[in-house]
Amino acid sequence: MKTIDLRSDTVSHPTPAMREAMAKAAVGDDVYHDDPTVNQLEADAAALLGKEAAVFVSSGTQGNLCALLAHCGRGDSILVGDTSHIFRYEQGGMAQLGGILPHTVPVQADGTLGLDDLQAAINPDDEHMPVTRLVAIENTHNAAGGIPLSAEYTAQVADFARRNRLRFHIDGARIFNAAAAFDVEAKSLAKDADSLTFCLSKGLCAPVGSVLVGDAAFIRRARRARKVLGGSMRQAGILAAAGLIALHEMRLRLRDDHDNAQLLAEGLSEIPGLKIRSQSTNFVFFSLRAAADVTPQELAKALREDHQILISPYGGDQGQFRLRTHYWIDRAAIDKVVKAVGALLS
Numbered sequence: 001m002k003t004i005d006l007r008s009d010t011v012s013h014p015t016p017a018m019r020e021a022m023a024k025a026a027v028g029d030d031v032y033h034d035d036p037t038v039n040q041l042e043a044d045a046a047a048l049l050g051k052e053a054a055v056f057v058s059s060g061t062q063g064n065l066c067a068l069l070a071h072c073g074r075g076d077s078i079l080v081g082d083t084s085h086i087f088r089y090e091q092g093g094m095a096q097l098g099g100i101l102p103h104t105v106p107v108q109a110d111g112t113l114g115l116d117d118l119q120a121a122i123n124p125d126d127e128h129m130p131v132t133r134l135v136a137i138e139n140t141h142n143a144a145g146g147i148p149l150s151a152e153y154t155a156q157v158a159d160f161a162r163r164n165r166l167r168f169h170i171d172g173a174r175i176f177n178a179a180a181a182f183d184v185e186a187k188s189l190a191k192d193a194d195s196l197t198f199c200l201s202k203g204l205c206a207p208v209g210s211v212l213v214g215d216a217a218f219i220r221r222a223r224r225a226r227k228v229l230g231g232s233m234r235q236a237g238i239l240a241a242a243g244l245i246a247l248h249e250m251r252l253r254l255r256d257d258h259d260n261a262q263l264l265a266e267g268l269s270e271i272p273g274l275k276i277r278s279q280s281t282n283f284v285f286f287s288l289r290a291a292a293d294v295t296p297q298e299l300a301k302a303l304r305e306d307h308q309i310l311i312s313p314y315g316g317d318q319g320q321f322r323l324r325t326h327y328w329i330d331r332a333a334i335d336k337v338v339k340a341v342g343a344l345l346s
C-alpha cells in the first residue's frame, strides 16, 4: 500500500521524467555562468514572469533573503505581513544577516495587507527612524489558508509602493497556484513588482530549488547576496533540469491539485465530527468538533498506523489540520482519505 502524504506539497517527489532529465542534463560551472541548463531555467523563468533576469537559488528562504539583501541596506525597514512566511518562518534572516528591520502589518482574512495600514506604517523622513525601503506580499498566502491574491490587488500595492518610493517584493512561493486559481498568466501577477521568488520544489515537484526574478541590475546584486550566503552552485544543471520540467509541464496541471483539494474538502465536510475551516487553491484546513471523541494527535496517529495516511496537526488560526494536495495525490487517494477519516470519526 502506498503512503498518502498530505502534510505538505513540499513532500512531492520528483517525477520519472524529472529523474530522466536530471540524468541527461548538460552541465557546467554555474559560478562561471557556464551551466546551459541553469541558464535556460533562468531565462525561461524570467520570460514566464515577464522580468529581465533571474537567479536560481537553493530554496525559497534563500531567494527571499537574496531579494531583501539586494533591495535594502543595514538599518532599512520593510513592511511585511504579521503572519507572512518572510516574517514568521525564515528565522528573521533579514535581521540576523542583513540588519533589516521588519515592520509588520496585519494580514487580513483574504491574505492581503490593508492599504491604509501600509500607508500608516511608513516612517516619516525623520532621523530618529529607520528608512522604510520595501513592501512585501505573499501569493498565495500560506497562513491565510493558501488564498491567491489578484492582479488588481497587486497593482494597488505597486501603486502604493510607487507613490511612496518603496521597492515591491512578492514572496510568490506558490505564484503558479495563484495563476491557476485566477486562470491568468503568472506574468500578470508579477508585472507590478520589482522582484518575485517562486518555488520549484512544492506543487511543481522538483527536488530542490527556487527562482528569484527581477530586472538585470537587481539580479546582479541578488547574485552577490547568494554568493555570500553560500548559495552559489556548480553543476547545478542536474537540479535545473528538473526545474525546467516543473516550469513547463508541472505548472500546467496545478488546477488538478486545486480540484482535488476541493473534492477533499467536500468529502470531509460530510463527516459530522469535523468542520472544514477553509479551502483555497491546494490547501484544506479542518478542525475536529468538540464532540469528536478523538484528539487531533490520536486521529493523525490512527490514520498513519492503520491507513498509511500522513496528516499533521497544525494548530494555526485556520484550524487543527492543514492538508495540501499535490501531484502524488490523485482522486483515488482523496476517496481513501475521506473514507478513513469518516470511519475513525464515526
Ligand SMILES: *Cc1c(COP(=O)(O)O)cnc(C)c1O
Residues within 6 Å of the ligand: 058, 059, 060, 061, 062, 085, 086, 138, 140, 142, 171, 173, 174, 199, 210
Ligand atoms: C515554502 C515557502 C517559502 C520558503 O521556501 P523554502 O524552500 O522552504 O525555503 C517561502 N514563502 C512561502 C509562502 C512558502 O510557502
